[in-house]
Amino acid sequence: MSGPSTLYPKKIDLTNCDKEPIHLLGQVQSHAYLFVIDALNKQLVRASENVFDLLSRKREDIHTITIKDIFGPSASTIAFHIEGKNTQTIEVEVKGKRYVVITHYRENLIYIELEPIVAQAEAHIVQRQLSDIITDLSQAITVSEMCDKTANLIKNLTGYDRVMLYKFDQNWNGTIISESREEVLESWLGMHYPATDIPQQARKSFLKQGVRIIADVASQTSAVFPELNEQGQPLDLTNCESRASSPIHIEYLENMKVGATLTAAIVSNGTLWGLIACHHYSPKFTNYYQRQTIKFLTQVFSTQLTLRSSNEVLARINATTASRAKLVEQMSNEWDVQGGLTKKPTSMLTITEATGGAVFLENILSTVGDTPSKEDVKNLIDWIYTTQLGNTYTTQNLAKVYEKGEAFAKMASGVLCVFIAKGQKDCLLWFKPELKQVISWGGNPEKAVAEKNKRLSPRKSFEKWNQEQVLTSLPWKDYEIASAQALKTSISNIIISRYQEVKLLNDKLKEAYKELESFSYSVSHDLRSPLRGIDGFAQIIKEDYFDTLDDYGKNAIQTIIDSTSKMNTLIDDILAFSGIGKDQTAMGVFDMQELVNEVVQFLQLEKKYSNTTIEVEADLPKAYGDRGMIFQLLINLIGNALKYSHTVQKPSVRIGVLKDKSPAIYYVRDNGIGFNEAHKEKIFGVFNRLVKDEFEGSGIGLAIAQRVIDKHQGVIWAESKEHQGATFYFQLPVR
Secondary structure: OOOHHHHOOOOOOOOOHHHOOHHHOOEEOOOOEEEEEEOOOOOEEEEEOHHHHHHOOOHHHHHHOOHHHHHHHHHHHHHHHHHOOOOOOEEEEEOOEEEEEEEEEEOOEEEEEEEEOOOOOOHHHHHHHHHHHHHHHHOOOOHHHHHHHHHHHHHHHHOOOEEEEEEEOOOOOEEEEEEEEOOOOOOOOOOEEOHHHOOHHHHHHHHHHOEEEEOOOOOOOEEEEOOEOOOOOEOOOOOOOOEOOOHHHHHHHHHOOOOEEEEEEEEEOOEEEEEEEEEEOOOOOOOHHHHHHHHHHHHHHHHHHHHHHHHHHHHHHHHHHHHHHHHHHHHHHHHOHHHHHHOOOOOHHHHOOOOEEEEEEOOEEEEEEOOOOHHHHHHHHHHHHHHOOOOEEEEOOHHHHOHHHHHHHHHHOEEEEEEOOOOOOOEEEEEEOOOOEEEEEEOOHHHOEEEEOOEEEEOOOOOEEEEEEOOOOOOOOHHHHHHHHHHHHHHHHHHHHHHHHHHHHHHHHHHHHHHHHHHHHHHHHHHHHHHHHHHHHHHHHHHHHHHHOOHHHHHHHHHHHHHHHHHHHHHHHHHHHHHHHHOOOOEEEEOHHHHHHHHHHHOOHHHHOOOOEEEEOOOOOOEEEEHHHHHHHHHHHHHHHHHOOOOOOOOEEEEEEEOOOOOOEEEEEEOOOOOOHHHOOHHHOOOOOOOOOOOOOOOOHHHHHHHHHHHOOOEEEEEEOOOOOEEEEEEOOOO
């Protein structure tokens, strides 16, 4: 069973307040009463301690208290209300006093809160006020004017001593951008407050609940009884209107000399944009209906804010559309993305307020404007790619999160990075320089805590404290990010268009190549039959009538036989070449030493090349590939080496490996006739021979070797000088 110690920190102070489970505090404010009823048996299972005083009952009686005991004549109304899981507020009388009933439901529990009803304006007056307020807000020209009007309207409507509009930055630090206050109070306009003042779980609570009040900072709260249920769990008060605040937050407000607060969430595009924070310097209760009015006004403000912000972004984006169109035109010319963005008068800088930019595409980096060195930019790209999530990354304080960033902060404190394709480092970057400025904080943000009775407590001083801000750029605006993302989309479209064009050509080439391959295979195969006939009849004439022929006839018959032999060799090579294209590779690890020895034995050196010395290096490393295809590769390479070296005085062939390379590079070297290196690419083509008929062959052997290597996604090349031999190298991929 989980005890409270496992759910709530043993000690709460400024070192762990951002983890404080504020929804499990087990306290409600003194102005309200909380009843928690089991939804199945309609039995009271929990209540705030002040309920027992209200009903003049003992805590031990909790399970005997019925809905009728609580609500008297209104019990049937309440029963009907909760039976239908109704969340609309109703009004009832309890012990001679009128209350508003606020209901919500969580799992198998029914939460009922009672708040006192106080005198308020007639409904038609409130409606007229709201209509006037909405009209007033819609007439505001700028966001700043709208913020000022909202602060004044809410102060007039609620009567709080100070009303502030508080905007969050990307690091959740807050700035007071507008205020309305009593004249005797010091202005806090423009003051900054650290993110620790409103920790993350409090921000989440505001986002869910919308409006929160603390009616009396100094009053005692009322504990929930029992503290734990039978399973040892505290009560979840997440959605309770009267939930008490964290002791740390209460201490924070006491240090500010604040007596009561109202806070409303400003939500834009689903994100907590800021808060409307109302302070009163004495206790002040704002009833439920007033809070709902404030919530409605805040939603109207949020809607207007989102609309105006969206319109501003669209206007800015539209203003950059012409520039983006020009960039697309430049990139499309000769399909040069990098040149189109960085080498023309209209560069990628025109769509943002950045002073430097970079394009990283296919491992090539191009820059424009004021940027860090190319090495620094590449290191930065690696860091962003490996540490950050998403396709877009922004910061206005790079040095704070990236250790190497301080070295080039003057030109690149702000970074906007957009990756072009998921899973690849290709990206666009923009840089903003450092902007030094003085920030006014509400107290020293570096001393946000103070030691009190051997525990950390919120700071006591909120006097203006100035700090020089360094290593920070101007923030990235929404339109800049949107424009960068739009440019990325345009680049993706260009790449896709180019890819489709190349793919279409490639498909056509594959089809033509396939047809040619099939044609060559068919032709070569069909030539076999008539060729056998020619060779057969020539052999018969030679055997039976050779002696009766004159010299011319004998030479003619021998020429026919030699030509058919050459033709058979050519057909064999064509069929082998075509067959490699069709065959699937059967990859595996094999013994290269053993395979080379097999090839040497197959070539029968003692018959054709008895004068040639052949040397096979010992301990050739094993290789990974299709053993049968590599056999064909070696047949052609070693066969050529033997063929083109046998005419020299002491022919020799060596098969070895460059062991210091990885993967291993094998070679076949001879001391034969060699060739001009100007032809080192040409020799791998089909029917490309650099010699005349003094050396037999079809001109397809090296083309076969090239195709084998291509099938393995390896590399093959040759080095030679005329009359000084040749060396052929090949490298197979690793497993």
